[in-house]
Protein backbone atom coordinates (compact mmCIF):
# COMPACT_ATOMS: atom_id res chain seq x y z
CA UNK A 47 0.00 0.00 0.00
CA UNK A 48 3.02 2.25 -0.09
CA UNK A 49 3.33 4.67 -2.98
CA UNK A 50 6.17 4.18 -5.36
CA UNK A 51 9.01 6.63 -5.02
CA UNK A 52 7.93 8.20 -8.26
CA UNK A 53 4.42 8.82 -6.96
CA UNK A 54 5.71 10.19 -3.69
CA UNK A 55 7.73 12.77 -5.57
CA UNK A 56 4.95 13.68 -7.96
CA UNK A 57 2.41 14.03 -5.21
CA UNK A 58 4.70 15.85 -2.87
CA UNK A 59 4.62 18.65 -5.45
CA UNK A 60 0.84 18.66 -5.36
CA UNK A 61 1.00 18.61 -1.59
CA UNK A 62 3.28 21.61 -1.42
CA UNK A 63 0.84 23.71 -3.42
CA UNK A 64 -1.98 22.77 -1.09
CA UNK A 65 0.14 23.18 2.01
CA UNK A 66 0.74 26.81 1.09
CA UNK A 67 -2.96 27.39 1.50
CA UNK A 68 -3.23 25.21 4.56
CA UNK A 69 -0.71 27.39 6.32
CA UNK A 70 -2.54 30.63 5.59
CA UNK A 71 -3.60 32.23 8.92
CA UNK A 72 -7.30 32.04 8.16
CA UNK A 73 -7.46 28.35 7.58
CA UNK A 74 -4.46 26.88 9.32
CA UNK A 75 -6.30 25.45 12.32
CA UNK A 76 -9.82 25.14 11.03
CA UNK A 77 -11.22 21.67 11.30
CA UNK A 78 -14.61 20.20 10.93
CA UNK A 79 -16.97 19.12 13.68
CA UNK A 80 -18.33 15.66 14.09
CA UNK A 81 -21.42 15.12 12.01
CA UNK A 82 -24.71 14.68 13.87
CA UNK A 83 -25.66 11.35 15.35
CA UNK A 84 -27.67 9.04 13.12
CA UNK A 85 -30.96 9.74 14.92
CA UNK A 86 -30.79 13.40 13.90
CA UNK A 87 -33.69 14.50 11.70
CA UNK A 88 -31.12 15.40 9.06
CA UNK A 89 -29.34 12.31 7.80
CA UNK A 90 -25.83 12.30 9.25
CA UNK A 91 -23.10 12.93 6.75
CA UNK A 92 -19.35 13.14 7.02
CA UNK A 93 -17.41 15.33 4.62
CA UNK A 94 -13.76 15.65 3.87
CA UNK A 95 -12.34 19.08 3.25
CA UNK A 96 -9.53 20.08 0.96
CA UNK A 97 -6.47 21.20 2.90
CA UNK A 98 -7.12 24.85 2.03
CA UNK A 99 -10.80 25.01 3.00
CA UNK A 100 -11.87 28.34 4.41
CA UNK A 101 -13.34 28.64 7.88
CA UNK A 102 -16.54 29.91 6.30
CA UNK A 103 -16.99 26.74 4.27
CA UNK A 104 -16.37 24.47 7.24
CA UNK A 105 -18.63 26.46 9.57
CA UNK A 106 -21.42 26.65 7.02
CA UNK A 107 -21.46 22.90 6.66
CA UNK A 108 -21.57 22.15 10.36
CA UNK A 109 -23.80 24.97 11.54
CA UNK A 110 -26.49 23.64 9.26
CA UNK A 111 -26.56 20.34 11.09
CA UNK A 112 -29.01 19.68 13.91
CA UNK A 113 -26.38 18.00 16.03
CA UNK A 114 -27.19 17.02 19.59
CA UNK A 115 -24.21 14.95 20.58
CA UNK A 116 -21.14 13.36 19.16
CA UNK A 117 -19.35 10.03 19.24
CA UNK A 118 -16.06 8.70 18.11
CA UNK A 119 -18.05 6.01 16.42
CA UNK A 120 -21.47 6.46 14.92
CA UNK A 121 -23.92 3.69 14.15
CA UNK A 122 -22.85 0.20 13.15
CA UNK A 123 -24.46 -1.25 10.03
CA UNK A 124 -27.47 -3.46 10.69
CA UNK A 125 -27.48 -6.46 8.36
CA UNK A 126 -31.28 -6.24 8.10
CA UNK A 127 -30.76 -3.01 6.17
CA UNK A 128 -28.30 -4.43 3.66
CA UNK A 129 -28.80 -6.21 0.35
CA UNK A 130 -27.47 -9.55 1.63
CA UNK A 131 -28.83 -9.36 5.20
CA UNK A 132 -25.53 -10.91 6.25
CA UNK A 133 -23.35 -10.28 9.25
CA UNK A 134 -23.91 -9.12 12.80
CA UNK A 135 -25.22 -5.84 14.19
CA UNK A 136 -23.22 -5.68 17.42
CA UNK A 137 -19.96 -3.91 18.17
CA UNK A 138 -17.12 -5.89 16.58
CA UNK A 139 -19.45 -7.83 14.25
CA UNK A 140 -18.59 -8.00 10.55
CA UNK A 141 -21.14 -7.24 7.82
CA UNK A 142 -21.40 -7.80 4.08
CA UNK A 143 -21.77 -4.59 2.06
CA UNK A 144 -22.45 -4.21 -1.64
CA UNK A 145 -21.47 -1.10 -3.57
CA UNK A 146 -22.50 0.39 -6.88
CA UNK A 147 -21.84 3.48 -8.96
CA UNK A 148 -25.00 5.36 -9.87
CA UNK A 149 -25.66 6.14 -13.53
CA UNK A 150 -24.97 9.66 -14.75
CA UNK A 151 -28.12 11.75 -14.66
CA UNK A 152 -29.31 10.26 -11.35
CA UNK A 153 -30.58 13.19 -9.26
CA UNK A 154 -28.54 13.58 -6.08
CA UNK A 155 -30.47 15.37 -3.36
CA UNK A 156 -28.73 18.26 -1.62
CA UNK A 157 -27.65 18.39 2.00
CA UNK A 158 -28.05 21.36 4.34
CA UNK A 159 -26.26 24.24 2.58
CA UNK A 160 -25.30 22.16 -0.43
CA UNK A 161 -27.69 22.14 -3.40
CA UNK A 162 -28.52 18.93 -5.22
CA UNK A 163 -27.53 18.14 -8.78
CA UNK A 164 -27.51 15.27 -11.27
CA UNK A 165 -24.60 12.86 -11.10
CA UNK A 166 -21.93 13.31 -13.77
CA UNK A 167 -19.25 11.28 -12.01
CA UNK A 168 -18.82 8.62 -14.68
CA UNK A 169 -18.36 11.06 -17.56
CA UNK A 170 -15.95 13.28 -15.65
CA UNK A 171 -13.90 10.54 -13.99
CA UNK A 172 -13.73 8.48 -17.19
CA UNK A 173 -12.17 11.54 -18.83
CA UNK A 174 -9.88 12.28 -15.87
CA UNK A 175 -8.65 8.80 -14.98
CA UNK A 176 -9.73 6.58 -17.85
CA UNK A 177 -12.72 4.27 -18.04
CA UNK A 178 -12.28 1.30 -15.74
CA UNK A 179 -9.25 2.80 -14.00
CA UNK A 180 -10.96 4.77 -11.24
CA UNK A 181 -13.62 2.08 -10.86
CA UNK A 182 -10.83 -0.43 -10.21
CA UNK A 183 -9.31 1.95 -7.66
CA UNK A 184 -12.61 2.19 -5.81
CA UNK A 185 -12.92 -1.60 -5.90
CA UNK A 186 -9.44 -1.83 -4.40
CA UNK A 187 -10.39 0.57 -1.60
CA UNK A 188 -13.36 -1.58 -0.63
CA UNK A 189 -12.07 -5.04 -1.37
CA UNK A 190 -8.44 -4.72 -0.35
CA UNK A 191 -8.22 -1.83 2.07
CA UNK A 192 -11.49 -2.07 3.98
CA UNK A 193 -12.03 -5.81 3.60
CA UNK A 194 -8.36 -6.45 4.33
CA UNK A 195 -8.38 -4.44 7.53
CA UNK A 196 -11.80 -5.36 8.93
CA UNK A 197 -14.05 -8.39 9.09
CA UNK A 198 -16.32 -6.84 6.46
CA UNK A 199 -16.85 -8.34 3.03
CA UNK A 200 -17.42 -6.01 0.07
CA UNK A 201 -19.17 -7.08 -3.09
CA UNK A 202 -19.38 -4.99 -6.23
CA UNK A 203 -22.97 -4.70 -7.42
CA UNK A 204 -22.64 -4.05 -11.15
CA UNK A 205 -26.20 -2.79 -11.43
CA UNK A 206 -27.63 0.47 -10.28
CA UNK A 207 -31.13 1.43 -11.30
CA UNK A 208 -30.71 5.15 -10.65
CA UNK A 209 -33.22 5.12 -7.79
CA UNK A 210 -33.51 8.17 -5.56
CA UNK A 211 -30.17 9.16 -4.02
CA UNK A 212 -29.49 8.96 -1.14
CA UNK A 213 -31.44 6.47 0.87
CA UNK A 214 -32.64 3.79 -1.55
CA UNK A 215 -31.71 0.59 0.24
CA UNK A 216 -29.41 -1.92 -1.39
CA UNK A 217 -30.99 -4.80 -3.28
CA UNK A 218 -29.11 -7.62 -5.00
CA UNK A 219 -29.17 -7.25 -8.78
CA UNK A 220 -30.65 -3.76 -8.51
CA UNK A 221 -28.32 -1.43 -6.56
CA UNK A 222 -25.64 -1.46 -3.89
CA UNK A 223 -25.86 -0.68 -0.20
CA UNK A 224 -23.23 1.99 -0.80
CA UNK A 225 -24.13 4.04 -3.86
CA UNK A 226 -21.47 6.32 -5.21
CA UNK A 227 -22.13 9.33 -7.39
CA UNK A 228 -20.81 12.81 -7.90
CA UNK A 229 -21.56 16.27 -9.18
CA UNK A 230 -20.68 19.84 -8.24
CA UNK A 231 -20.67 20.51 -4.49
CA UNK A 232 -18.81 23.77 -3.93
CA UNK A 233 -16.37 24.14 -6.78
CA UNK A 234 -12.64 23.84 -6.32
CA UNK A 235 -11.35 22.92 -2.87
CA UNK A 236 -13.56 23.20 0.20
CA UNK A 237 -15.55 19.99 0.34
CA UNK A 238 -14.08 17.14 -1.71
CA UNK A 239 -16.78 14.60 -0.91
CA UNK A 240 -19.23 13.62 1.79
CA UNK A 241 -20.79 10.39 2.90
CA UNK A 242 -23.88 9.37 4.82
CA UNK A 243 -23.64 7.19 7.89
CA UNK A 244 -25.05 3.68 8.26
CA UNK A 245 -27.58 2.45 7.41
CA UNK A 246 -27.37 4.72 4.42
CA UNK A 247 -23.69 4.75 3.44
CA UNK A 248 -24.08 6.67 0.15
CA UNK A 249 -21.18 8.76 -1.14
CA UNK A 250 -21.16 12.02 -3.09
CA UNK A 251 -17.95 13.23 -4.68
CA UNK A 252 -17.40 16.83 -5.83
CA UNK A 253 -16.74 15.65 -9.37
CA UNK A 254 -16.08 19.16 -10.70
CA UNK A 255 -13.37 19.90 -8.13
CA UNK A 256 -10.02 20.37 -9.84
CA UNK A 257 -8.51 18.42 -6.95
CA UNK A 258 -9.37 15.28 -8.91
CA UNK A 259 -6.58 14.98 -11.43
CA UNK A 260 -4.84 11.93 -12.91
CA UNK A 261 -1.92 12.34 -10.51
CA UNK A 262 -4.03 11.86 -7.38
CA UNK A 263 -5.61 8.53 -8.31
CA UNK A 264 -3.44 6.42 -6.01
CA UNK A 265 -3.21 8.89 -3.16
CA UNK A 266 -5.78 11.69 -3.20
CA UNK A 267 -8.71 9.78 -4.67
CA UNK A 268 -7.75 6.72 -2.64
CA UNK A 269 -7.69 8.70 0.61
CA UNK A 270 -10.90 10.58 -0.18
CA UNK A 271 -12.89 7.42 -0.87
CA UNK A 272 -11.30 5.41 1.95
CA UNK A 273 -12.01 8.31 4.34
CA UNK A 274 -15.58 8.73 3.12
CA UNK A 275 -16.30 5.05 3.55
CA UNK A 276 -14.99 5.50 7.09
CA UNK A 277 -18.05 7.70 7.62
CA UNK A 278 -20.09 5.17 5.65
CA UNK A 279 -19.00 2.57 8.21
CA UNK A 280 -19.86 4.77 11.16
CA UNK A 281 -16.46 6.25 11.97
CA UNK A 282 -16.31 9.94 12.92
CA UNK A 283 -13.59 12.51 12.41
CA UNK A 284 -10.71 12.46 14.83
CA UNK A 285 -8.38 15.21 16.05
CA UNK A 286 -5.83 16.69 16.17
CA UNK A 287 -5.11 17.40 12.53
CA UNK A 288 -1.48 16.45 12.42
CA UNK A 289 -1.61 14.35 9.25
CA UNK A 290 -1.27 11.03 11.03
CA UNK A 291 -4.82 9.70 10.66
CA UNK A 292 -7.05 9.13 7.65
CA UNK A 293 -10.15 10.21 9.59
CA UNK A 294 -8.87 13.71 10.26
CA UNK A 295 -11.19 16.29 8.66
CA UNK A 296 -8.63 17.40 6.07
CA UNK A 297 -7.19 15.31 3.32
CA UNK A 298 -3.49 14.58 3.50
CA UNK A 299 -0.96 13.12 1.10
CA UNK A 300 1.32 12.05 3.94
CA UNK A 301 0.27 8.41 3.63
CA UNK A 302 -2.18 6.18 1.80
CA UNK A 303 -5.17 4.60 3.48
CA UNK A 304 -6.05 3.74 7.04
CA UNK A 305 -3.48 4.41 9.74
CA UNK A 306 -3.22 3.08 13.30
CA UNK A 307 -6.08 5.06 14.84
CA UNK A 308 -8.29 4.44 11.79
CA UNK A 309 -7.70 0.69 11.99
CA UNK A 310 -8.58 0.77 15.70
CA UNK A 311 -11.86 2.53 14.90
CA UNK A 312 -12.74 0.24 11.99
CA UNK A 313 -11.95 -3.01 13.86
CA UNK A 314 -13.72 -1.78 16.98
CA UNK A 315 -16.81 -1.56 14.75
CA UNK A 316 -16.40 -4.67 12.57
CA UNK A 317 -13.65 -6.83 14.02
CA UNK A 318 -10.46 -7.89 12.26
CA UNK A 319 -10.32 -9.71 8.93
CA UNK A 320 -10.40 -13.13 10.56
CA UNK A 321 -13.80 -12.27 12.02
CA UNK A 322 -15.10 -12.30 8.54
CA UNK A 323 -18.49 -12.40 6.99
CA UNK A 324 -16.90 -14.08 3.99
CA UNK A 325 -17.85 -17.69 3.69
CA UNK A 326 -18.08 -18.07 -0.05
CA UNK A 327 -21.31 -17.38 -1.88
CA UNK A 328 -23.55 -17.99 1.12
CA UNK A 329 -22.16 -15.01 3.04
CA UNK A 330 -22.58 -16.84 6.33
CA UNK A 331 -20.78 -15.00 9.06
CA UNK A 332 -17.88 -16.87 10.59
CA UNK A 333 -16.56 -16.04 14.00
CA UNK A 334 -13.32 -16.98 15.70
CA UNK A 335 -14.35 -16.55 19.32
CA UNK A 336 -14.07 -20.29 20.05
CA UNK A 337 -12.22 -23.35 18.80
CA UNK A 338 -15.37 -24.40 16.96
CA UNK A 339 -15.35 -21.18 14.94
CA UNK A 340 -11.57 -20.80 14.71
CA UNK A 341 -9.99 -19.17 11.67
CA UNK A 342 -7.70 -21.37 9.65
CA UNK A 343 -4.24 -19.93 9.74
CA UNK A 344 -2.36 -20.42 6.51
CA UNK A 345 1.04 -21.57 7.67
CA UNK A 346 4.22 -20.59 5.94
CA UNK A 347 6.40 -23.62 5.29
CA UNK A 348 8.07 -25.23 8.26
CA UNK A 349 11.19 -23.27 9.04
CA UNK A 350 9.67 -19.99 7.83
CA UNK A 351 8.04 -17.41 10.09
CA UNK A 352 4.27 -16.94 9.73
CA UNK A 353 3.21 -13.41 10.67
CA UNK A 354 -0.25 -12.01 11.33
CA UNK A 355 -0.56 -8.24 11.31
CA UNK A 356 -3.41 -5.77 11.75
CA UNK A 357 -5.47 -8.02 14.00
CA UNK A 358 -7.07 -7.14 17.31
CA UNK A 359 -8.98 -8.01 20.43
CA UNK A 360 -11.78 -5.49 19.91
CA UNK A 361 -13.38 -5.43 23.36
CA UNK A 362 -13.23 -7.15 26.77
CA UNK A 363 -15.06 -10.24 25.49
CA UNK A 364 -13.37 -10.86 22.14
CA UNK A 365 -11.16 -13.93 21.82
CA UNK A 366 -9.34 -14.97 18.68
CA UNK A 367 -8.87 -18.65 17.88
CA UNK A 368 -6.63 -19.77 15.03
CA UNK A 369 -6.45 -23.36 13.88
CA UNK A 370 -3.13 -24.65 12.63
CA UNK A 371 -3.18 -27.98 10.82
CA UNK A 372 0.11 -29.80 11.17
CA UNK A 373 0.85 -32.36 8.47
CA UNK A 374 3.58 -33.91 10.60
CA UNK A 375 5.12 -33.74 14.04
CA UNK A 376 6.90 -30.41 14.51
CA UNK A 377 8.57 -28.33 17.14
CA UNK A 378 7.04 -24.98 17.90
CA UNK A 379 10.24 -23.01 18.05
CA UNK A 380 8.44 -19.79 18.97
CA UNK A 381 4.96 -18.29 19.10
CA UNK A 382 4.98 -14.63 19.98
CA UNK A 383 2.06 -12.30 20.72
CA UNK A 384 3.03 -8.63 20.47
CA UNK A 385 0.63 -5.84 21.46
CA UNK A 386 0.77 -3.00 18.94
CA UNK A 387 0.33 0.67 19.77
CA UNK A 388 1.92 3.89 20.91
CA UNK A 389 1.15 7.14 22.66
CA UNK A 390 -0.81 9.76 20.78
CA UNK A 391 -3.35 12.49 21.27
CA UNK A 392 -6.95 11.60 20.61
CA UNK A 393 -9.39 14.50 20.43
CA UNK A 394 -12.87 15.42 19.27
CA UNK A 395 -14.27 18.30 17.31
CA UNK A 396 -16.54 21.13 18.33
CA UNK A 397 -20.00 20.55 16.94
CA UNK A 398 -20.56 24.25 16.48
CA UNK A 399 -17.35 25.51 14.96
CA UNK A 400 -15.68 22.45 13.55
CA UNK A 401 -12.56 23.24 15.59
CA UNK A 402 -10.52 20.44 17.04
CA UNK A 403 -10.70 20.26 20.82
CA UNK A 404 -7.67 19.52 23.00
CA UNK A 405 -7.23 15.79 23.06
CA UNK A 406 -6.19 13.37 25.75
CA UNK A 407 -2.99 11.43 25.54
CA UNK A 408 -3.73 7.74 25.13
CA UNK A 409 -1.44 4.74 24.85
CA UNK A 410 -2.96 2.27 22.42
CA UNK A 411 -0.39 -0.36 23.39
CA UNK A 412 -1.63 -0.55 26.99
CA UNK A 413 -5.36 -1.04 26.44
CA UNK A 414 -5.35 -4.74 27.19
CA UNK A 415 -3.12 -7.25 28.91
CA UNK A 416 -3.28 -9.97 26.24
CA UNK A 417 -2.50 -13.61 26.93
CA UNK A 418 -1.76 -16.60 24.77
CA UNK A 419 -2.58 -20.30 24.85
CA UNK A 420 -1.94 -23.30 22.70
CA UNK A 421 -4.73 -25.89 22.74
CA UNK A 422 -4.79 -29.47 21.56
CA UNK A 423 -6.94 -30.85 18.77
CA UNK A 424 -10.02 -31.11 21.01
CA UNK A 425 -9.94 -27.31 21.36
CA UNK A 426 -9.99 -27.47 25.16
CA UNK A 427 -6.89 -29.28 26.41
CA UNK A 428 -4.32 -26.61 27.20
CA UNK A 429 -0.85 -27.53 25.97
CA UNK A 430 0.79 -24.29 27.08
CA UNK A 431 -0.08 -20.86 28.44
CA UNK A 432 1.84 -17.58 28.33
CA UNK A 433 0.26 -14.98 30.61
CA UNK A 434 3.03 -13.54 32.76
CA UNK A 435 3.77 -10.42 30.74
CA UNK A 436 1.83 -7.26 31.63
CA UNK A 437 -0.05 -4.99 29.20
CA UNK A 438 2.23 -3.68 26.49
CA UNK A 439 4.66 -6.59 26.72
CA UNK A 440 4.83 -9.63 24.43
CA UNK A 441 3.86 -13.16 25.47
CA UNK A 442 5.94 -15.98 24.03
CA UNK A 443 5.83 -19.79 23.91
CA UNK A 444 8.86 -21.70 22.72
CA UNK A 445 10.46 -25.11 22.23
CA UNK A 446 7.25 -27.08 22.33
CA UNK A 447 7.00 -30.43 20.54
CA UNK A 448 3.66 -30.73 18.73
CA UNK A 449 2.18 -33.89 17.27
CA UNK A 450 0.63 -33.81 13.82
CA UNK A 451 -3.01 -32.76 13.49
CA UNK A 452 -4.98 -29.68 14.47
CA UNK A 453 -3.86 -27.33 17.19
CA UNK A 454 -5.45 -24.06 18.29
CA UNK A 455 -3.87 -20.73 19.15
CA UNK A 456 -6.02 -18.73 21.54
CA UNK A 457 -5.54 -14.97 22.10
CA UNK A 458 -7.56 -13.44 24.92
CA UNK A 459 -7.59 -10.40 27.20
CA UNK A 460 -7.04 -10.80 30.93
CA UNK A 461 -8.04 -7.17 31.49
CA UNK A 462 -11.58 -5.81 31.42
CA UNK A 463 -11.27 -2.56 29.45
CA UNK A 464 -14.03 -2.33 26.87
CA UNK A 465 -11.76 -1.10 24.12
CA UNK A 466 -9.61 -2.40 21.29
CA UNK A 467 -6.04 -3.69 21.41
CA UNK A 468 -4.20 -4.32 18.17
CA UNK A 469 -1.63 -7.11 18.13
CA UNK A 470 0.69 -9.11 15.91
CA UNK A 471 1.37 -12.80 16.03
CA UNK A 472 4.55 -14.56 14.91
CA UNK A 473 4.88 -18.30 14.62
CA UNK A 474 7.91 -20.41 13.73
CA UNK A 475 7.69 -24.17 13.41
CA UNK A 476 10.66 -26.41 12.75
CA UNK A 477 10.69 -30.12 11.88
CA UNK A 478 10.57 -32.53 14.78
CA UNK A 479 12.92 -34.76 12.88
CA UNK A 480 15.03 -34.11 9.87
CA UNK A 481 16.92 -36.41 7.51
CA UNK A 482 18.90 -39.05 9.32
CA UNK A 483 22.44 -39.48 8.13
CA UNK A 484 23.91 -42.91 8.43
CA UNK A 485 27.38 -43.75 7.25
CA UNK A 486 30.37 -45.91 7.92
CA UNK A 487 33.66 -44.25 8.62
CA UNK A 488 36.65 -45.63 6.76
CA UNK A 489 39.87 -46.32 8.53
CA UNK A 490 40.04 -45.37 12.13
CA UNK A 491 38.04 -42.18 12.46
CA UNK A 492 38.38 -40.10 15.55
CA UNK A 493 34.85 -39.16 15.96
CA UNK A 494 33.12 -37.54 18.84
CA UNK A 495 30.76 -38.67 19.97
CA UNK A 496 31.63 -42.16 18.99
CA UNK A 497 29.76 -43.27 15.91
CA UNK A 498 27.09 -45.14 17.75
CA UNK A 499 24.21 -42.86 18.44
CA UNK A 500 21.70 -41.66 15.94
CA UNK A 501 21.59 -37.92 15.50
CA UNK A 502 18.77 -35.90 14.11
CA UNK A 503 19.17 -32.97 11.80
CA UNK A 504 16.69 -30.15 11.90
CA UNK A 505 17.71 -27.75 9.18
CA UNK A 506 17.65 -24.87 8.63
CA UNK A 507 17.45 -23.75 12.25
CA UNK A 508 20.29 -25.95 13.34
CA UNK A 509 23.93 -26.36 12.63
CA UNK A 510 26.07 -29.46 12.40
CA UNK A 511 29.12 -29.75 14.54
CA UNK A 512 31.71 -32.39 13.95
CA UNK A 513 35.21 -32.49 15.31
CA UNK A 514 35.33 -28.77 15.69
CA UNK A 515 33.93 -28.11 12.24
CA UNK A 516 30.63 -26.34 12.08
CA UNK A 517 28.28 -26.11 9.15
CA UNK A 518 24.92 -24.50 8.84
CA UNK A 519 22.89 -26.17 6.21
CA UNK A 520 21.78 -29.47 4.84
CA UNK A 521 23.99 -29.09 1.80
CA UNK A 522 27.06 -28.45 3.92
CA UNK A 523 26.13 -31.52 5.89
CA UNK A 524 26.40 -33.54 2.69
CA UNK A 525 29.62 -31.77 1.95
CA UNK A 526 31.00 -32.67 5.36
CA UNK A 527 30.19 -36.32 4.86
CA UNK A 528 31.86 -36.25 1.46
CA UNK A 529 34.87 -34.41 2.83
CA UNK A 530 35.44 -37.04 5.45
CA UNK A 531 35.25 -39.80 2.87
CA UNK A 532 32.28 -41.42 4.52
CA UNK A 533 29.82 -43.61 2.76
CA UNK A 534 26.15 -43.34 3.34
CA UNK A 535 25.48 -47.03 3.06
CA UNK A 536 26.94 -48.02 6.38
CA UNK A 537 24.98 -48.86 9.45
CA UNK A 538 26.59 -46.56 11.93
CA UNK A 539 25.80 -42.96 12.30
CA UNK A 540 28.63 -40.60 12.89
CA UNK A 541 27.45 -37.05 12.60
CA UNK A 542 26.83 -35.30 15.86
CA UNK A 543 24.30 -32.56 15.49
CA UNK A 544 24.01 -29.64 17.78
CA UNK A 545 21.98 -26.47 17.67
CA UNK A 546 23.74 -23.42 16.45
CA UNK A 547 25.01 -21.24 19.25
Ligand SMILES: [Ca+2]
Nearest residue numbers: 233235237252
Ligand atom coordinates in the same frame (compact mmCIF):
# COMPACT_ATOMS: atom_id res chain seq x y z
CA1 LIG B 1 -15.01 21.20 -3.60
Ligand SMILES: [Ca+2]
Nearest residue numbers: 318358359366
Ligand atom coordinates in the same frame (compact mmCIF):
# COMPACT_ATOMS: atom_id res chain seq x y z
CA1 LIG C 1 -10.41 -10.17 17.03
Ligand SMILES: [Ca+2]
Nearest residue numbers: 334335365366
Ligand atom coordinates in the same frame (compact mmCIF):
# COMPACT_ATOMS: atom_id res chain seq x y z
CA1 LIG D 1 -12.68 -13.07 17.75
Ligand SMILES: [Ca+2]
Nearest residue numbers: 415416433435
Ligand atom coordinates in the same frame (compact mmCIF):
# COMPACT_ATOMS: atom_id res chain seq x y z
CA1 LIG E 1 -0.15 -10.77 29.33
Ligand SMILES: [Zn+2]
Nearest residue numbers: 092093094295
Ligand atom coordinates in the same frame (compact mmCIF):
# COMPACT_ATOMS: atom_id res chain seq x y z
ZN1 LIG F 1 -14.80 13.27 6.87
